[in-house]
Amino acid sequence: MRVYFNGMTVKIAEYMLDDQIGYVLRRVTQRHLAIFSEAIPDVTTTQFAVLARLAEAGPQSQNHLGRAAAMDAATIKGVVDRLVRQGLVDTAADPDDRRRLTVRLTDAGVVLFNHSVAAALKVSRKTLEPLSPAEARQLLQLLIRLT
Numbered sequence: 001m002r003v004y005f006n007g008m009t010v011k012i013a014e015y016m017l018d019d020q021i022g023y024v025l026r027r028v029t030q031r032h033l034a035i036f037s038e039a040i041p042d043v044t045t046t047q048f049a050v051l052a053r054l055a056e057a058g059p060q061s062q063n064h065l066g067r068a069a070a071m072d073a074a075t076i077k078g079v080v081d082r083l084v085r086q087g088l089v090d091t092a093a094d095p096d097d098r099r100r101l102t103v104r105l106t107d108a109g110v111v112l113f114n115h116s117v118a119a120a121l122k123v124s125r126k127t128l129e130p131l132s133p134a135e136a137r138q139l140l141q142l143l144i145r146l147t
Contacts, residue, residue, distance in 0.1 A: 032127045039119045039126075042112060043088070046071070048120065050079050051088065051105065051113045059104035061094065088112055 017023050036045050043051065049069045054060070057068065066076030080103055083089040088109035094100035105113065128136040 028127075032123070035126050036120075036123045039123050040116050042116075043083075043086075046075070046079055047083055047088075048113075048116065050076070050083060050103075051109055051116075052120075054089065054103065054105045054109070055113050059102050062091070062101040062103050065103050083109070 033045060036048075040048065046069075050065060050071075053065060053068045060068070062076055062080055063073065065080070066073055069076065069079075071079065080089060080091065080101075084091060086108075087106055089103050090106050091101050091103050094102050128139070131139060
């Protein structure tokens with residue numbers, strides 16, 4: 001199908017936005033973010049990912065933490081800075097390499113994370129709610145293959 005816009009041909013049938021993976025993933029992400037922010041209003045999903053990685057693996061360099069949480073250097077720095085201001089993590093220079101910053105959960109960060117785990121699991125369930133359990137598992141497996 002072709003339509004005309006300002007005298008130019010637009011090839012609509014060749015590119016339908018609703019059929020594009022990036023568009024669909026963005027819409028799913030927007031839905032998930034809305035569910036998350038309602039359930040866990042104290043932190044963003046990105047901040048929660050950092051708290052979760054620190055809870056899983058313990059203190060680590062900011063650089064390693066960024067890679068572990070799938071964030072570039074600028075993003076992880078901003079996230080860590082905000083979490084420091086909230087009192088949820090603290091940082092210290094690595095004694096072996098003063099250029100390296102080590103990030104760790106504070107007591108407040110541990111408390112917030114522990115109190116949010118049940119809500120975070122519920123957020124994942126609610127995000128996947130339109131799917132059967134088998135479909136939800138399959139979707140997660142397929143998305144992991146794309147990473």
